[in-house]
Structure formats: structure tokens, C-alpha cells
Amino acid sequence: MEVHGGSTLDEVQQYVDARWICAPEAFWKIFRFTLYRLYPSVKRLQIHLPNRHQVRYYDHQRIVDVLNDERNSKTMLTQFFALNRRDPHSRNYLYREIPEHYWWNNKDKEWNRRLSSRKVIGRIYIVSPSEGEKFYLRVLLSHVKGPTSWEDLLTNNGTPFNTFKKAAEDRGYLEMDSSIRDCLVNASCVRLPYAIRRLFATILIFCEPTDVRSLWNEFFTHMTEDYQTNNNVVELNLNHMLLKDLNQLLEIHGKSTKDYDLPSLPAGATEENAIPSVIQEELSVHIPDEDIQAVAKLNNDQMNAFKIIMDVIERKQSQVFFIDGPGGTGKTFLYRTLMATLRSQGQIVIATASSGIAATLLPGGRTAHSRFKLPFDAIPGSNCDIRKQTDLANLFRLATAIIWDEAPMTNRYCLEVLDKSLKDVLNSNAPFGGKVMIMGGDFRQVLPVIPKGTKAQTISACIIKSPLWAHTMVIRLRQNMRSMHDHDFAAFLMRIGDGVEPTKPDDIVKIPPQIAIPWEGEHSIQIFIDHIFPQLELHGWDASYMTQRAILTPKNDDVQKLNDILINQFPGEEHNLLSFDKVEGDTHNLYQQELLNSITQGGLPPHILKLKKGAPLMLLRNLDPRYGLCNGTRLLCRGLFMNMLDVEILTGSNAGKGAFLPRIKLKTSASSGLPFVLSRKQFPVRLSFAITINKSQGQTIPNVGIYLPRHVFSHGQLYVALSRGVSQNSTKVPIRDGKLQGYLSKFAGLLEN
Incomplete structure (x- = not known):
């Protein structure tokens, strides 16, 4: 410690100068061992335009000699081309991935194969737009492998381009001003007018199109082709018919044709006494014949619930019901029977x-x-x-009953907000304004x-903690219709759901041997996949095959991993559709594209959307x-296509119908944990060979696989996953981390209830 002499004492300077070194650090310094090391190391990669790289030389060197020196023409980038x-x-790697497998020999100006296993990360120097x-x-270097x-970098599909910008646009790496028009052009080639109107x-x-009127003029004929075929109408009326249909589609999202640069509907185009579209929509819902005849197929529990609810409705009384039943007891079947x-x-x-998936059923x-019209984050x-x-208020006045499926997933404040709003709209102090509410x-x-x-x-957020629960009549369904042919499986599910299945330390629960697939290494994943998707290569375009099977897993990272494996095995040509990412308000480009592209929030589609024709999506x-x-x-x-997807709906009452999907802007929420709002323009889909357990709730999946590389992390997840299946023989669980020493049986993780 150094102490300054003199009459004045500078305590701050003395604190800065003071230093104490322990014996090990002193020896380390004496022998000049490395004190600090960055691991993994980061290799900065040069980037420059052709023949515009930096060259260093001494003052005594002649410019001619410098230019003729072959070494000066070699850079990391040019030698990357030579390496390929x-x-x-x-050629299997991007430019930034090369340092992970090769090392840069600065003396010879060459990339050489890396022999050690030392981890290195490559980073291309930042470039401003x-x-x-x-x-x-x-x-281009961030997306093209092996140029x-x-x-070669300027060429795509055999077409050479003069600039890197045009080459990047042709490959789909840059958002183009004509992308919206191109989307409609692609859709018009399929000639489905009703789908084009929805698109x-x-x-x-x-x-957010900027020139709506020109799009209207260009694609007007394509959107009205079926009007001319199905109706004997003059062209003057086509305009009105199209505007009416578009207006109904826009009203779903609280918009109208008046909000856009579209022709206006004449005053006489809409009848004053016409039934509002939101009410007409409910009156015109198709009633399937099997739902009308379903009353005779109700089991004893369902019939009891049906009679109790219908009796209250026929007496025009007010009551709140809750249909409580484990997965597979026919709650949806009961709802559909009541509605029909x-x-x-x-x-x-x-x-x-x-x-959403439960609503489509x-x-x-x-x-x-x-x-x-509930608030996104409901609070008192x-x-x-x-x-x-x-x-919409008139619709609630006319409604006989309201059904709310999967209500326990909802925060109690959403229920209380609806109760308060209906009391106000219907001028009644009875729960939910006096309506029959069936949850x-x-x-x-x-x-x-x-x-x-x-x-x-x-x-505390559950609906049973709401004051409304005191006014609720609970009706229980006990007979499991989904697993009615496998009573042992149904009993096992009930023990899991009720939390009475015996557990081992760390909340490990035993999995029946008919369900378990022993873990014998990474190749067990392929065995597991073959159980759920047998002969996948033979079932491209097979809608019934895809709806009958799925793999469930708790986290999105594992969903992505499994989907990548399955799409590689799926037949057909692979297409990589890239998103366009930016940070709102980032005028100085502080956040690089590599960072934005790597963000994988649960509600966002991936940056690289790998697709093949016939693949299942969500x-x-x-x-x-x-x-x-x-x-x-x-x-x-x-x-x-580059700007449009042609899809078929697989689930729900609209199964078999076609639709067109454009790229749309999706944003991260305030709860994402990011210090900025990410805006990603991408098709709002992801592959659905594998889906999260939460997304599967409400579905029946005859052939279900459950991948648990680690314990489930939320109440009810294991129960939800297992109860999607119909029997032990068609439900498979590879056991990995849950194998306990001293036990021959297989175990899986379960969060205690």
C-alpha cells in the first residue's frame, strides 16, 4: 500500500492507489501466466466489397510492389470463397460459422481445418444500412452457405444480378415494396374468389398497405368471379356486393370499408331494417345433423346435465353452470348437443x-x-x-345462453370484467346480467x-377464487368416453389428475410399461418419432394422417428441435422463408439482424420458416x-410462394376449407423481457408435427407422443399431455431424465399438485 506524504491527505487518491495482492496472484504475475481469457473466443471476420479491402504497407514500399504482392489480395472473405x-x-457453413470449424492462419493467409475442440464464435463486422x-x-453472407x-454470391437460380441488393431481393432476404401485390397475384392464380376476398x-x-385503391382496382375481377357465376347480376351491383362482403369481414376486427381508401357504399345499399351482420352470423351457423341427433347418444352424466340446463332455459331463469369433467368425458359433445x-x-x-383451438371445435x-372484447390484461x-x-350489445340481449369452454385457463378478472359489462348492458344485477352462463x-x-x-x-387467479363462484352450480361428468375401451388407462389418468398416483423423490411418477419407450441414446428420439409418425415419407399431403397424430412437449425450444427433425424426413422440396425483423424506433440501427433473428418468443413464428408442401402447420x-x-x-x-401460403384447415367445424395467408407484422409483448419491441413480418404459422402441451389442450389426438427431456414446469401439464390420447397402446413417452437407480420401472417427471 502506497501512502502519500505531505501536509495534505488525498483520501480518494490513496484509495485508488492502494493495492493488495494475495500470494497466489503474486506468483501468477511473476511467472506471467494468463490472468484473463475470453471463452469462447470471438473471431472478427472482415467484410468488404470486391477489390475494396484495406491493405497495410510501409512508407519505404513502392505502390507497384504492394499491388503486385499476391498476399495483399488475400483476405478472410476472399479466402472463404477459395476454401469453399x-x-x-x-460449403455447409455460413461465413460466420467458419471459425467454429476452421482457423485463420494470418501468416499464410489461409483458412485451415481446426483440429482442437476449442470453441470459437465468428462475428462479421457491423455494417450500417x-x-x-x-x-x-x-x-447475403449471413444467409448464403458455401459461396x-x-x-456465385450475385447469382440465384442461374440468374446473375449486377448488385448485391438485387441478389438479396431475389432470394427473399429483403422486404420489397411489391410484396403485398405479389401476394394477391399468387392468390389470384388459384382462382378461389371467396378466399381472395378473405385474403x-x-x-x-x-x-398496412399504402395504395389500397390500386389493389382494389387490379384485383376487383378476381374477387367477384363467383358473383358473376352464381348470380345473374349486372356489373354495377358487383361493386356493392363486394363492399358488403368485405365490410362483414372487417367488422370481425372492429373495422369497416370506411376506414380505407375504398369506394363508399351507396345510402340505399344497406336496408335500414336489415338484421345486423353480427346477429345474422349467429342465426346462420350451420347445425350438423349428427349434433341434432346427439341427444340419444348422451351417457347418463351428460343426459343429467342436459336436462338440468334445458329446464332452466325453458323456465327462462338465470343460472351460472360449470361442467366439471376430466379430459375425454365428453364436455364438447355436450356443448354441441345443447347448441344444436x-x-x-x-x-x-x-x-x-x-x-383458439377449443373454439374451432x-x-x-x-x-x-x-x-x-376483453382487455388484453384484465385487472380489477x-x-x-x-x-x-x-x-354486439343487441346480440347479448337476444342470446339465450352463453357457453365458455376451457374456463379454468382464464384469469378470474376476465370473468368478473364480463360479468360487470353484461350487468351494465342488460340492466340487471343478476350474475352475467341474468343470462344462462355455461362454463x-x-x-x-x-x-x-x-x-x-x-x-x-x-x-389466486383461478375462477374458483372469484365471488361469482358462489353463484355457480357445478355439474360433474365422470365417464371417460375418450378412453372408454382402455379402463386401466382412464384410471391412470384420473390418479395423475387428482395427484394421488404414488411418486418417488423429486416428484417422479411411474409410467406404465405399455406407454414407456426406454432411452438408449439420441437414436431413441428416432424410434419415438417412428412410433408416432410411421412411414412418414409415404404420407405427404395426407390430411387425415396428420390430424390423427402429434408430439407434445412442454417448451418451445424442444418443439422447434422435433419439428426440424421431422421436416427433414418429410418428402418434398424444402423452402426456407425468412422473416423481416426490426426494432420499433431504432433509427440508429443499434440492434443487429443476427440478434433480432435469433429471438424465438413463444407467440412469434421462427425467423427461418422451413416448409414443404403437404406439411402440417399451426x-x-x-x-x-x-x-x-x-x-x-x-x-x-x-x-x-414468397409472399403467400395456400393452406387447408384440418381441425374444427371448418375442416377441409382452404385459405390464403399473407405475411403479417407480429410484435413482442411487454412481458417478453426484451428492452425493445421487436416487429417481425412473417407468415403467422409454425410447423405442427410437434406442439406445446398448452396448445394441445382441448384436442383429442389418437396417436400422441409425449417428449419430456426434463420435468414439466406447470400445474396439470403431464395430465393434459397424457389425456390427449385414447389408450396406452397409442400413447408413447420416451423416458430420459426420470430413470431412477434401484428401480426397474420407468419414471417421468411430474410437478406436484
């Missing part, structure tokens, strides 16, 4: 569900947030966006999601709930 010409193995061609070169020359409405709502009976009598039943079903004091004088679900399954919440907070947004395009709807890819 001589080594086929290197203001630098023009150099920026687009970086975009052998500048010319046009989706573009207006989600894609009431709708066949001309009455209105509003069908909703907490999740109900004829005319919508998500609760969409139908009730919130209100639904339902105004007394609107058509249903299973508290053994997934409960409300509280980000980073404790067990106590999750329980929709990630509510685009058109009335048509069955809800968050969670399973789809089949029928065709794909």
Missing part, C-alpha cells in the same frame, strides 16, 4: 372458448377475448369494449398463466375466427 472451392465440407451495397453483401466467388380483408387489417337443440329452435347460443365458436376495474347501443373445463389441466408467478398467485394469430382461422388452428400447407 477446394473443400466441399466448408447507410453503407448501401456493403450492407446488402453482409445480408465460391463474388459471382384482401386480412391484408387491410394486418399488412337450441339453434334448431331459432334461439341464439354464443359459443366461446379460452383457447364448437360450431360458430370464437375465442372469449374476441367475442367479449377493467371493462369489456361493449357499448350499449352497438349491434366448462377441468381444474386438473393448465390453470391461468401468471408470468413468473408463484403457486399462490396462480391459485396458426399463431386470430385472423378470421368465424371461418376457423384461430390461434392454434392446425393447417396443411397446400402451396407456398
